Amino acid sequence: MPDLTNVWTITEKELREAFRNRWFIVFTLAFAGLALALSALMQPSGLQLRTMNYSRTTASLINLVLLFVPLIGLTLGSANLAGDRETGALAYLLTHPVSRVEVLLGKYLGLAGALFATLALGFGVAGVTLALQGSLNDALGYLLTVLLAYLLALAMLSLGFLMSTVAHKTAAALGGALFAWLFLVFIGDLGIMGTAIATQMPIQTVFFIAVVNPLQMFKIASILTIQANLEVLGPAGLYATDQFGSLLLPLLLAGLVLWIVIPLGGALALFSNQERFILKGNSR
Amino acid sequence: MITAEHLTKRYGKTIALNQVSFHIEAGESIALWGANGAGKTTALRCLLGVQSFEGQLAVHGIDVRKNNKAVRAVIGYVPQEAAFYDLTVRETLYFYARLKKAPLSRIDETLERVQLTTHAAKRVSMLSGGMKQRLALAVALLADPPILVLDEPTANLDVQAQRDFTHMIQSLNQAGKTIVFSSHRLDEVTALGNRVMVLANGSLALECQPHELVHKLGLHRWLRIWVEAQHQTDTLRVLDEQGYKVMPNGRGVYVQVNASGKIAPLRLLEQARIPVEDFDLIEGEWISQGENHA
Numbered sequence: 001m002p003d004l005t006n007v008w009t010i011t012e013k014e015l016r017e018a019f020r021n022r023w024f025i026v027f028t029l030a031f032a033g034l035a036l037a038l039s040a041l042m043q044p045s046g047l048q049l050r051t052m053n054y055s056r057t058t059a060s061l062i063n064l065v066l067l068f069v070p071l072i073g074l075t076l077g078s079a080n081l082a083g084d085r086e087t088g089a090l091a092y093l094l095t096h097p098v099s100r101v102e103v104l105l106g107k108y109l110g111l112a113g114a115l116f117a118t119l120a121l122g123f124g125v126a127g128v129t130l131a132l133q134g135s136l137n138d139a140l141g142y143l144l145t146v147l148l149a150y151l152l153a154l155a156m157l158s159l160g161f162l163m164s165t166v167a168h169k170t171a172a173a174l175g176g177a178l179f180a181w182l183f184l185v186f187i188g189d190l191g192i193m194g195t196a197i198a199t200q201m202p203i204q205t206v207f208f209i210a211v212v213n214p215l216q217m218f219k220i221a222s223i224l225t226i227q228a229n230l231e232v233l234g235p236a237g238l239y240a241t242d243q244f245g246s247l248l249l250p251l252l253l254a255g256l257v258l259w260i261v262i263p264l265g266g267a268l269a270l271f272s273n274q275e276r277f278i279l280k281g282n283s284r
Numbered sequence: 285m286i287t288a289e290h291l292t293k294r295y296g297k298t299i300a301l302n303q304v305s306f307h308i309e310a311g312e313s314i315a316l317w318g319a320n321g322a323g324k325t326t327a328l329r330c331l332l333g334v335q336s337f338e339g340q341l342a343v344h345g346i347d348v349r350k351n352n353k354a355v356r357a358v359i360g361y362v363p364q365e366a367a368f369y370d371l372t373v374r375e376t377l378y379f380y381a382r383l384k385k386a387p388l389s390r391i392d393e394t395l396e397r398v399q400l401t402t403h404a405a406k407r408v409s410m411l412s413g414g415m416k417q418r419l420a421l422a423v424a425l426l427a428d429p430p431i432l433v434l435d436e437p438t439a440n441l442d443v444q445a446q447r448d449f450t451h452m453i454q455s456l457n458q459a460g461k462t463i464v465f466s467s468h469r470l471d472e473v474t475a476l477g478n479r480v481m482v483l484a485n486g487s488l489a490l491e492c493q494p495h496e497l498v499h500k501l502g503l504h505r506w507l508r509i510w511v512e513a514q515h516q517t518d519t520l521r522v523l524d525e526q527g528y529k530v531m532p533n534g535r536g537v538y539v540q541v542n543a544s545g546k547i548a549p550l551r552l553l554e555q556a557r558i559p560v561e562d563f564d565l566i567e568g569e570w571i572s573q574g575e576n577h578a
Contacts, residue, residue, distance in 0.1 A: 009382040088367030097357035
C-alpha cells in the first residue's frame with residue numbers, strides 16, 4: 001500500500017518544478033492567451049446570437065484543446081521519468097525510503113495538478129469573458145467541456161509516462177511523444193478517412209476505429225455537451241447517436257478514463273520491475 | 285548490524301557478486317576495496333535494497349528482500365555524485381526530510397553540521413562539487429540513521445574537499461555510526477576504515493585491517509620509469525643494488541617507493557648517467573610479478 005504522505009511530498013515537488021519550468025509557463029500563457037482571444041473576438045448581440053456565440057466559442061476552445069493539450073500532456077509525461085533517469089536524480093531518489101509506486105504516482109499527480117492549473121487558467125479566462133458578454137448560457141455544459149479536456153490531458157499524461165518508462169533517453173521519449181501527438185492529431189484521422197474511402201468500410205467500423213483515438217472521444221463527447229446530436233460529424237455521428245443514444249456520453253467518458261488508467265497501469269507495472277535501466281551506469 | 289550470506293547478483297550471464305558472505309558489527313567502519321567492476325557498487329545497492337539479489341541480506345535486523353523501504357529508512361546513503369532536483373539547498377533538505385519522516389527542525393542543525401548554512405537559499409545547481417557532496421551527506425544525516433553507506437564519496441573532490449569530507453565521516457564513526465564505504469584509494473581506506481573487505485571479480489577475496497592491505501595485496505606506491513631499451517638492464521641493476529624492489533615492464537621498470545622517497549630512484553639513475561624518458565606514480569595499485577601493465 002503506497003504511503004500517501006510520500007506521494008504528496010513528491011507531488012508537491014513536481015508542482016513546484018513545473019511552475020518553474022519555462023516551457024510549461026510559455027505553454028500555459030499561450031493557451032490562456034488563445035482561449036481569451038477566441039472568446040473575446042466574438043461580438044454577440046441579441047439572444048440568438050449570444051447562444052450561437054457560446055457554441056462557436058466552445059467549439060473553438062475544443063479545437064484549441066485538441067491541438068494543445070495532447071502536446072503538453074505527452075511531452076510533460078515523457079520527459080519526466082526519462083529526464084530524471086538520465087540525470088541520475090531518479091536513481092538517487094530511489095535510495096530513500098520511498099517505493100517506486102509512490103514515486104510514479106507522486107510524479108503523475110504533480111504533473112496532473114500542473115495541467116489542471118493550465119486548463120483552469122485557459123478555460124477560466126474564456127469563461128469569464130463569455131460571462132461578461134452574457135454568452136455563458138450553459139455553465140454546466142461548459143464545466144463538462146472543461147472536465148473532458150482535463151480527462152484528455154490526463155490520458156495524454158499517462159501515455160507520456162508509459163513512453164517515459166520504456167525510453168532510454170529523454171530525446172527518445174520526447175521523439176516518441178511528438179510522433180504520438182502527430183499520429184493522434186493528424187495522421188490517425190487522415191489514415192482512417194483514407195482507408196474508409198478506399199475500402200468502402202461500413203460506417204459502424206469507421207466509427208469504432210475513430211473512437212479508439214482518445215482525441216476523437218474527447219471531440220465527440222465535447223460536441224454532445226454543446227448540441228444534442230452529432231450531425232456535424234456526418235454519417236458516423238448519426239450512426240453513433242442512433243446506436244447509443246443517451247449512453248454515448250457516459251461511454252465516451254468511460255473510454256477516456258480507460259485511456260488514463262491503462263497506460264498509467266502499464267507504466268506502473270514496467271517501472272516497478274525495472275532495475276538496471278533505472279540505476280544510471282553499469283558500475284559494478 | 286549487517287549480515288550477508290551467499291549474496292549473489294547476476295546481470296544476465298554476468299555475475300557481479302558471487303556468494304559473498306560477511307558480518308558487520310554496529311559502530312564499525314568497513315571499506316569495500318576493489319578495482320572498477322569488482323562489485324563494490326552492486327554490493328552497496330543490494331544493501332539499499334534497490335536491486336534484486338540471491339542469498340540472504342539483513343540490515344539492522346530487517347530482511348532487505350522483504351522490506352527494502354524500511355532498510356532505506358535506517359541507512360543514510362551518499363553516492364559518488366548525487367544528482368539533485370532543481371531546488372534550493374533548503375528545499376532539497378525539506379523534500380528529503382519529509383520522505384525520511386525526519387523532524388523538520390533537524391534541517392537547520394544538519395545544514396550547520398555540514399557547513400552549508402550560508403548556502404541554504406542557493407539553487408543546488410550553483411554549488412561546487414564539494415558542497416554538493418556535503419549536501420548529500422546532510423540528506424543522509426537528516427533522519428539520524430544508525431548506518432551510513434558511501435559509494436566512493438570523495439572520488440570527485442579536490443584535495444581540500446576530500447580532507448574535509450573524510451574528517452566529517454571520521455567524526456560520525458566516532459559518534460557511533462556504522463559506516464560502509466567503497467573506495468579504491470588507499471589513503472581513504474586507511475583514514476576511514478576499521479576493516480577492509482577486498483572484492484575481486486564479484487567475490488570476497490580477502491578481509492583484513494587497513495594497515496595489512498599494503499602487505500597482503502602487494503599494494504605499494506610504484507614509480508613507473510621509462511628508459512630506452514638498451515638502458516633497461518643497467519636501470520634494474522642500479523636500483524636493485526640500492527635495495528629497491530624493481531620489475532621490468534616493457535620499455536621501462538617499476539620501482540617500489542615509499543611516500544617520502546619518490547624522487548630518490550630518479551636521482552640514482554641521474555648519477556648513473558641513465559637518461560630517464562618519462563615517469564609516473566601509481567598509488568596503491570596491485571602489481572604482481574609478470575603482470576603486463578604496458
